Amino acid sequence: MDNKNISNRYKMLFAGILVVAAVFLAVHPCRAQIIAKENEEVKTLGVVFADGRKTEDISLFKIESDSDELFISAYDLARIFKATKYWKPGRKRLVVKIAAKKYIFTLDTRVVMIENQPVLLRMPVRYSDGFVMIPLEFIRDILAKSRVEKVDFDEKRLVLTIGAPSYNVTGIIFDESIEGTRAVLTLTDELLYHVDNEIPGLLRLKIYGGKLNTLKISATEGKGLFKRVRAEQTEYDSYLFFEVEQSASSFRVEFMGPADEDSGGRKLVIFLEKGELPEIPDADFAGRKMVEILQASAGEYRKIEVKRIIIDPGHGGPDYGRISESGVEEKQVNLEISEMLKRMLIERLGVEVVLTRRTDKLVPLDQRGEIANVQNGDIFISIHCNGWFKPEAGGFETFFLAPARNEEESHQAAHENSSIRFENPGLDPEKLDELNFILWDMVQNEFINESSKLAELIQKSLDDRVSIRNRGVRQAGFRVLRGLKMPAVLVEVAFLSNPREEKLLLDNRFRKKVCEGIVEAVRRFREKDMIVEGR
Amino acid sequence: MIKNDLGRKIMFVLLALLIIVTAIIIIVRRIDLKEEEGPRVVREVPGEIRTVTLFFANSNADGLLSETRDITSEGGLENEVKQVIAALLAGPEDKKGVSAIPVGTEINRVFRVEDKETVYLDFNRALVSNHTGGSAGEYYTIKMILKTIEVNFPQVAKVQFIVAGYPVNTIAGHYKVDTPLSVRKWR
Numbered sequence: 001m002d003n004k005n006i007s008n009r010y011k012m013l014f015a016g017i018l019v020v021a022a023v024f025l026a027v028h029p030c031r032a033q034i035i036a037k038e039n040e041e042v043k044t045l046g047v048v049f050a051d052g053r054k055t056e057d058i059s060l061f062k063i064e065s066d067s068d069e070l071f072i073s074a075y076d077l078a079r080i081f082k083a084t085k086y087w088k089p090g091r092k093r094l095v096v097k098i099a100a101k102k103y104i105f106t107l108d109t110r111v112v113m114i115e116n117q118p119v120l121l122r123m124p125v126r127y128s129d130g131f132v133m134i135p136l137e138f139i140r141d142i143l144a145k146s147r148v149e150k151v152d153f154d155e156k157r158l159v160l161t162i163g164a165p166s167y168n169v170t171g172i173i174f175d176e177s178i179e180g181t182r183a184v185l186t187l188t189d190e191l192l193y194h195v196d197n198e199i200p201g202l203l204r205l206k207i208y209g210g211k212l213n214t215l216k217i218s219a220t221e222g223k224g225l226f227k228r229v230r231a232e233q234t235e236y237d238s239y240l241f242f243e244v245e246q247s248a249s250s251f252r253v254e255f256m257g258p259a260d261e262d263s264g265g266r267k268l269v270i271f272l273e274k275g276e277l278p279e280i281p282d283a284d285f286a287g288r289k290m291v292e293i294l295q296a297s298a299g300e301y302r303k304i305e306v307k308r309i310i311i312d313p314g315h316g317g318p319d320y321g322r323i324s325e326s327g328v329e330e331k332q333v334n335l336e337i338s339e340m341l342k343r344m345l346i347e348r349l350g351v352e353v354v355l356t357r358r359t360d361k362l363v364p365l366d367q368r369g370e371i372a373n374v375q376n377g378d379i380f381i382s383i384h385c386n387g388w389f390k391p392e393a394g395g396f397e398t399f400f401l402a403p404a405r406n407e408e409e410s411h412q413a414a415h416e417n418s419s420i421r422f423e424n425p426g427l428d429p430e431k432l433d434e435l436n437f438i439l440w441d442m443v444q445n446e447f448i449n450e451s452s453k454l455a456e457l458i459q460k461s462l463d464d465r466v467s468i469r470n471r472g473v474r475q476a477g478f479r480v481l482r483g484l485k486m487p488a489v490l491v492e493v494a495f496l497s498n499p500r501e502e503k504l505l506l507d508n509r510f511r512k513k514v515c516e517g518i519v520e521a522v523r524r525f526r527e528k529d530m531i532v533e534g535r
Numbered sequence: 536m537i538k539n540d541l542g543r544k545i546m547f548v549l550l551a552l553l554i555i556v557t558a559i560i561i562i563v564r565r566i567d568l569k570e571e572e573g574p575r576v577v578r579e580v581p582g583e584i585r586t587v588t589l590f591f592a593n594s595n596a597d598g599l600l601s602e603t604r605d606i607t608s609e610g611g612l613e614n615e616v617k618q619v620i621a622a623l624l625a626g627p628e629d630k631k632g633v634s635a636i637p638v639g640t641e642i643n644r645v646f647r648v649e650d651k652e653t654v655y656l657d658f659n660r661a662l663v664s665n666h667t668g669g670s671a672g673e674y675y676t677i678k679m680i681l682k683t684i685e686v687n688f689p690q691v692a693k694v695q696f697i698v699a700g701y702p703v704n705t706i707a708g709h710y711k712v713d714t715p716l717s718v719r720k721w722r
Contacts, residue, residue, distance in 0.1 A: 008542035008543075008546070009542075011542070011546050012546060012549070016549070018549075018550075018553050051588075051685070053601045054600065078586055079586045082585070082586055082588065082686075083585075084583040084585045084608050085583070085584060085586075086583050086584060097583070166719070209722070235598055235599075236722060314708070319708055320668070321669075322672075323667070323668065330669075365704065365708075384670060385669075386669045386670055387668045387669020387670075387672050388596045388633075388671050389592075389633050389667070390594040390595075392594050392595060393594065393595045393597075393671065399670075471597065474722075475722060476670075476722055477710055477711050477722065478670075478709055478711070479704065479709065479710065479711035482711065492670055492671075495671075496669070
């Protein structure tokens with residue numbers, strides 16, 4: 001009995017131990033989870049994408065209690081690098097493919113296989129709180145140094161830049177001499193620009209189609225007559241605001257020499273001279289001939305003759321344009337505003353006006369340009385109303401044609417035009433002459449400075465008169481503006497999809513303000529002395 | 536004997552308890568693991584998953600917003616582009632995003648010809664016929680697609696829009712789309 005009792009007691013003890021072990025096991029994962037939950041986000045990694053994706057803040061975690069190494073989740077890693085990833089569950093392996101290079105991580109080990117070559121990390125890869133966690137040193141020491149992806153890692157600020165930045169305004173330096181101070185901008189391409197100093201002590205430089213690193217430019221310290229520079233980037237254009245000293249007398253802007261012999265970029269130089277900064281008569285000339293305008297004695301001047309204006313009421317016939325919620329048709333509003341504008345231009349400026357359509361009919365886009373060219377217009381203004389999918393979008397904007405600038409595009413234009421020639425055997429024989437051969441896209445290039453100037457004037461003049469949002473001047477590939485042999489703009493008066501603006505568009509007082517604004521802009525455009533290239 | 540029986544019974548109960556507890560632990564841990572994996576973690580899916588970035592417009596029609604999606608990385612560039620365009624057509628998940636692609640638009644096929652850098656996107660007629668107009672609307676119809684292609688497929692330089700098998704002059708009467716558009720330079 002005693003023996004049996006003793007053996008039973010052992011058995012019970014044994015069973016007891018098993019139960020305790022089981023309970024421990026049951027509790028263990030919970031403990032692991034509690035620890036994992038303590039892996040709270042300790043820092044954030046700022047990720048800047050050069051490809052236009054929005055800047056993101058990514059959580060970084062501290063996982064190992066005895067190390068300060070930060071970890072990033074494999075989910076975030078794959079996402080920010082647009083990587084392909086897959087999980088091999090049996091072998092606890094995570095395969096991540098970044099820019100065609102394969103990285104294989106194994107859980108709880110420090111080995112990363114890079115294209116079958118093992119590399120040791122200082123910390124192991126972990127699985128924690130539902131995520132595979134990869135030590136940040138993978139980005140810092142492997143990705144940033146491998147040059148597979150263009151990656152820039154700023155360890156101090158914890159900022160990661162991914163991708164090749166496609167900046168075309170790449171840098172700025174200031175240098176000082178006895179006469180004044182120069183700001184030298186490096187551009188990859190000869191871009192169109194626009195300078196004004198409407199606000200005293202401030203020079204505003206707008207670079208059409210510019211892309212720049214605002215932080216880098218704004219962090220450049222001013223020198224001499226330039227107190228400070230601040231850069232802003234919009235979706236389409238770059239702006240540079242220069243705060244200048246009172247003692248600056250005049251400025252000139254010009255392109256000078258190649259920026260760099262290898263890259264073949266261009267230098268845009270803003271030169272400030274000492275003395276009082278004079279009131280420059282609306283120095284809002286867009287383009288590279290700024291220099292001649294400000295050097296009053298040099299250069300030839302001529303007044304732009306504006307005798308005949310072509311107004312193009314957008315859409316028409318079966319092409320309704322935008323139709324508002326309440327059934328207002330854009331084509332009708334465009335036509336009515338165009339007619340009012342015509343009357344006002346004739347009355348106030350004494351010019352001739354030709355409409356590309358006077359009734360509700362369809363005029364093909366190419367034909368509108370032909371009408372304008374055949375009629376020998378001096379300015380082309382296309383009138384449109386805008387439309388959007390949500391009621392909140394609103395405002396007015398003025399466009400001019402984005403030029404075909406590079407060789408590839410002009411080749412393409414040439415190719416297109418050769419087909420136009422075959423399609424239109426009845427075309428004026430002079431136009432078919434190889435020597436006079438017109439590259440349609442390039443034709444408008446010739447007037448790009450004047451077009452941008454007219455667009456800026458219209459936008460400013462409308463801004464003085466109407467209370468809706470100013471959406472700015474933009475360049476775009478509008479078909480109707482192609483091939484025009486005159487300065488040409490397209491005005492989006494307001495949004496028919498915005499209930500408030502729809503009411504305004506139907507209100508004669510608003511229409512009158514818009515027309516007055518355009519008339520005033522044309523008047524100012526006509527009064528300007530300017531040097532015109534190639535005419 | 537009675538005591539012995541009692542001991543055995545206790546031991547039997549304890550053992551049973553042990554088995555039950557162990558079973559529960561195993562099940563619970565499995566569930567835990569599944570829950571932990573959740574939707575955000577690498578899933579055990581055959582084939583490779585690729586995370587892509589889609590671009591939609593904002594409600595003011597003055598900028599783009601990005602969202603990410605997972606697609607399966609197989610079937611070559613054309614298949615991936617088609618999946619990405621289909622994801623764009625499905626619209627944004629974020630309420631702030633606006634799709635500027637007309638309702639009912641479908642992508643029929645995606646192909647390349649001799650010039651491997653140009654991708655042809657063949658949509659159904661809805662792209663043109665259902666377009667509600669407005670140059671901002673048309674601008675972002677084109678911009679959303681070009682930006683999404685640019686960011687996800689660096690090997691693609693140009694996109695040619697095709698509607699029901701044929702190129703068109705414009706989608707809604709403003710922008711020239713009859714020739715391939717440069718994904719990086721178009722505006």
